[in-house]
Amino acid sequence: MTRYAAKFQLGLILGILLLAFWLSADFQQIAAGVALFLLGMMMLEDGFKALGGSVLERLLARTTGTLPRAMGFGVLATSLTQSSSLVSVISISFLSAGLITLQAGMGIIFGANLGTTTGAWLIAGVGVKVDIARYAMPMLALGAVLMFQRGASLRGAGQVILGIGLIFLGIAFIKDGFDAFSARFDLAQLALTGLVGLAVYTLLGAAATVVMQSSHATMLLVITALVTGQIGYDNALAVAIGANIGTTVTALIGAASANYQGKRLALGHLIFNFVTAITALVLIVPLRQSVDLISDLLGIRADDFALRLAVFHTLFNLLGIAIMVPLMARLLRFLERRIASPAPNVSKPRYITADLGTFPAPILTALGNELRHLYENAAHLICEGLNLRLEDLTQSKDIAVTVTRSNDPIMLDFERRYDDKVKSLHAAIVEFAAQKATLALPEATVTRLQELRDAAGAVVRAVKAIKHMRDNTQRFTTVPHGEITQLYDGLRQEIAQILVEIAHIAQATPDARPALWMEEERAALDIEGRAASQRVEGALQTRRITAADATSFLNDSGYAFEAMRALLDAAQLIYLPTDAPKPESVGVTDALAHDTQPTSPATPAD
Incomplete structure (x- = not known):
């Protein structure tokens, strides 16, 4: 029914009512x-x-x-x-x-x-x-x-x-x-x-x-x-x-x-x-x-x-x-x-576009599904940004070997792919969560909405961190450069390992998801970060790498570990039970910032 037909119908009904009121x-x-x-x-x-x-x-x-x-x-x-x-x-x-x-x-x-x-x-x-x-x-x-x-x-x-x-x-x-x-x-x-x-x-x-x-x-x-x-x-x-x-x-x-x-x-x-x-x-x-x-x-x-x-x-x-x-x-x-299911579109929201009313269960389920959709897009983009394929990693029996052999450059417009497959979905998720938070929902539902929105922000932070280290990663891993190539392959292996583990968690039943693994992995990141710095320092002292390459690696190492922490934060909020230990608060405003920088090294001149 068109807008004019609806107005005509309303006018007709009101006219009949007024006439009937006057008559009786x-x-x-x-x-x-x-x-x-x-x-x-x-x-x-x-x-x-x-x-x-x-x-x-x-x-x-x-x-x-x-x-x-x-x-x-x-x-x-x-x-x-x-x-x-x-x-x-x-x-x-x-x-x-x-x-x-x-x-x-x-x-x-x-x-x-x-x-x-x-x-x-x-x-x-x-x-x-x-x-x-x-x-x-x-x-x-x-x-x-x-x-x-x-x-x-x-x-x-x-x-x-x-x-x-x-x-x-x-x-x-x-x-x-x-x-x-x-x-x-x-x-x-x-x-x-x-x-x-x-x-x-x-x-x-x-x-x-x-x-x-x-x-x-x-x-x-x-x-x-x-x-x-x-x-x-x-x-x-x-x-x-x-x-x-x-x-x-x-x-x-x-x-x-x-x-x-x-x-x-x-x-x-x-x-x-x-x-x-x-x-x-x-x-x-x-x-x-x-x-x-x-x-x-x-x-x-x-x-x-x-x-x-x-x-x-x-x-x-x-x-x-x-x-x-x-x-x-x-x-x-x-x-x-008669009503065929639409062809899936990775660039547009799939689950939060329907009218879900004011009922907590469908709202949270739809938002959770959309967040997993966002994460899948982001995981593929992160891998391609590091010259890797997520399908190869999840099917690999030896991730280190798979990463080392993945030295063919993957040509893509990272910024455009980010805008199409990550940024647009993130904006839709933030808007959906904000709108639903204004409804008269139980406090636990509003809290979960905030957690899922924070998880989306963490996913975006991870992608942006990879964007900053993409150029140097492609430069040093597509053509052998000796020790510095091995160092960058080490970063790629760490990120790949986390992505594979999260993929396994996503496929597991809720009761079988290992909350302890995430806590242990988060604690291990600090140790790995210090170890990476020590390896660079040793290679620099023995002149196996140049000072410029060392500076680039230290900076990219900061981005890599920031991406891994963000991935762990997102996975914990998405997949673990609501009563599981939560990571420290993830700010959505940080994820919305245009230029997210690591806290440790300075941006390299190259």
């Missing part, structure tokens, strides 16, 4: 009730994000390994939060971050559709039969008090209570409005029968859900209208089917800023709901007969059309699941073909 005061009360209901749903959703968002995330991560578990999570989460949109947004975020599979995401959507039927049961069984306005008032007061507390949990609980109070008050407003409206007008006269009625009221249900962005609100209106006699039972069934179609628009809007996986999930949601709706329309007669049979068995009165509508809502959603689950494999293959 009772309609004003119904509209106000819908507004209170929608506001309550929003408050309830925000409250569950603050109060139970992390709980939902943990449950989702642990209970979606199989399709039945994923469906169970969808049913449970939607029944508890009464918000299928919240569950859908969490699912899209987790799928975009790679925390769950597409099959698990579809299973959650199937379950969430079934979970929405609990709202219809609550409205039909309690909402329109009990004076719930009397319960709304104390909830509004308690919720407002809790919302102004400092603790995030208390504020979240306040939003949940306030949301429930607003929902109750909205239901009461709508019920009273329809009662008054029915005394003056009889909308039941607009009832349509046969296929025409089925089609028209299905479209009305879909349109109402699209406008209000809530199938719960549509079901509330149709159940209330059904109880007050403003709509016929057959037409109400069609509205319920239409509401199922309209609810897919929320998922489509949520997927607009998602990556290809999120778009696949949204398309799958659309297909599932359309198949369910079409099947329900085709089988409307046997479905109604089945509803009557089940209602009689449950003891639901023949004239209690509200509860019978809830039975129908549940039955046709179960029918959709029964149809689509056996076709899951074909559906997944279709989605993967």
Whole structure:
């Protein structure tokens, strides 16, 4: 939808509302009730994000390994939060971050559709039969008090209570409005029968859900209208089917800023709901007969059309699941073909471009994956800057021999490669971390964001250090220069050894990653640095190297050890558990500086 079409739609809706307000005061009360209901749903959703968002995330991560578990999570989460949109947004975020599979995401959507039927049961069984306005008032007061507390949990609980109070008050407003409206007008006269009625009221249900962005609100209106006699039972069934179609628009809007996986999930949601709706329309007669049979068995009165509508809502959603689950494999293959995964681009962010919401797990996972992407680019550039190939090093049985034999010059524009593959990614990571740090996230999440941002800065420092020593390294290692070539090969071997060890750590499971190795290696760097200085001094005293070459090596040795320390800092922050010992603080501002210089030797004249 274009911007102008959206403005036209908004203007049309506002115009219709104003006209209806002018024509009927009772309609004003119904509209106000819908507004209170929608506001309550929003408050309830925000409250569950603050109060139970992390709980939902943990449950989702642990209970979606199989399709039945994923469906169970969808049913449970939607029944508890009464918000299928919240569950859908969490699912899209987790799928975009790679925390769950597409099959698990579809299973959650199937379950969430079934979970929405609990709202219809609550409205039909309690909402329109009990004076719930009397319960709304104390909830509004308690919720407002809790919302102004400092603790995030208390504020979240306040939003949940306030949301429930607003929902109750909205239901009461709508019920009273329809009662008054029915005394003056009889909308039941607009009832349509046969296929025409089925089609028209299905479209009305879909349109109402699209406008209000809530199938719960549509079901509330149709159940209330059904109880007050403003709509016929057959037409109400069609509205319920239409509401199922309209609810897919929320998922489509949520997927607009998602990556290809999120778009696949949204398309799958659309297909599932359309198949369910079409099947329900085709089988409307046997479905109604089945509803009557089940209602009689449950003891639901023949004239209690509200509860019978809830039975129908549940039955046709179960029918959709029964149809689509056996076709899951074909559906997944279709989605993967229809929305192909993009070709990987090493120069652009891959993981942090999707809308990941405000949920800590997908945010940290996506940032961690992007940081590993940055490190991989940097590791390859560091090796090529030293006339090495990372693939040769990781497959080598003797790194020293591989380094010594790597004396063919690798021609590359180091500065341009740095700008394309490292600097742009680093800027995206810093911006992403800064934006997410402004959200209402747990303190541990904000701390981890800072650690990952610091790790990105360490990676950049390592690359810049190698850039400074590249010219001399190429000069002395591509053509034999005696003792000085051996000294530079020694530096290359030290750096290569660390890169290979980090590559092994990246491939290992978290429990198998050796935290002690990094601490030992960091301590050994100081010893190696002093040993390198002593070797240069001995070679200079015996005139095996010139003073100019010694100065160049001492300076480049400083850059080399700075690069190795930075690589160790980055690897420790990226790969080790969060409770492992942390390196000293790594400043992002240092990594952003244009000219990073080593602390020991001065810059050589050459």
